[in-house]
Amino acid sequence: MKHSEGLEWAIHSCSLLAALPPGTCLPSKLLAEFFDLPEAYLAKQMQKLSQAGIVETRRGPRGGYGLARPSADITLLQMVEAIDGDAQHFRCTEIRRCGPTGVANRHYTRPCGIARSLWKAEAAWREELNKVNLADINRMGQAETPPEQIAKALKWFQEKLAGA
Amino acid sequence: MKHSEGLEWAIHSCSLLAALPPGTCLPSKLLAEFFDLPEAYLAKQMQKLSQAGIVETRRGPRGGYGLARPSADITLLQMVEAIDGDAQHFRCTEIRRCGPTGVANRHYTRPCGIARSLWKAEAAWREELNKVNLADINRMGQAETPPEQIAKALKWFQEKLAGA
């Protein structure tokens, strides 16, 4: 019961794209360098975001990944589901029907209380994730990121994009 | 991002113990037979419940597992954490501090908005799980379990406990 490590990478990458001027396109090489992450595996995460329609890709020189929608229209839930999948965390195998005291399937009309309770909690979790979007995250980021880092990052991108 | 399969087994086993007369003690062999599950692995789940103080164990003849507390005092969250662990699902590795634009650790005063948002959603999930206890689950079970199965189970236990 845990998130994949790539989730953190993917969300931070989206957050970075949202912080830069709209339409900015960053290749996986640059993203990996910025966060000091393994490029090939980060690219796999971005690929998942692309398949989910969260980022758009541009191939070829000057290509890379860019947000497919305004940051306010990309929720945390969408990113989480893109990376970790949208399957329910609890999969009921209906063991209540098994064993010597089980009865015919038609007698079971709805999921058992255990499954319903666990699914209800999952729903609360998803609801909370759906309340937060990339714009919110970047507002928080602006308040909590050290000014020194913001300056450093601005300078770094200027040099990188100028050099290319 | 998913629950272990043993979670379903553990909760159903607790639910069964709560449904039987207080103080009832069932060995893993009987539990496994009742749900048609692999005995050795089910015992592992019960072991976790025991280590978490949810069930008490009695070794030797006539031994087995029994609830350590009244069913109203055992929450779904406690059982979930006993089986799947109580670690946070999202582990922040602070990649914001890495790479060429990171600054000294002392400049970061609190977790980033991404981690806080994900943890908040987890908190909502735990809160929901903590609202439900074993007594609730069994009330639900009484309403949704086919009467045919209840009768069958009663008979099965009578025979089993008489034969022993």
Next chain:
DNA sequence: CTATTTCGGATATATTATATCCGCAATTAT
């Protein structure tokens, strides 16, 4: 005291996650 029952830690196997590599297709700058 002894035989039996049952739990619990150690161990093995299977599955999944993590990480990498390479050829291909698409795009762009020259």
Next chain:
DNA sequence: ATAATTGCGGATATAATATATCCGAAATAG
């Protein structure tokens, strides 16, 4: 056109975790 860049998808290797089993130690009934 051509060469260079970049993402995509498949194939593969390794690490971590979940799943499953076994056997010894502990406890009890008789």
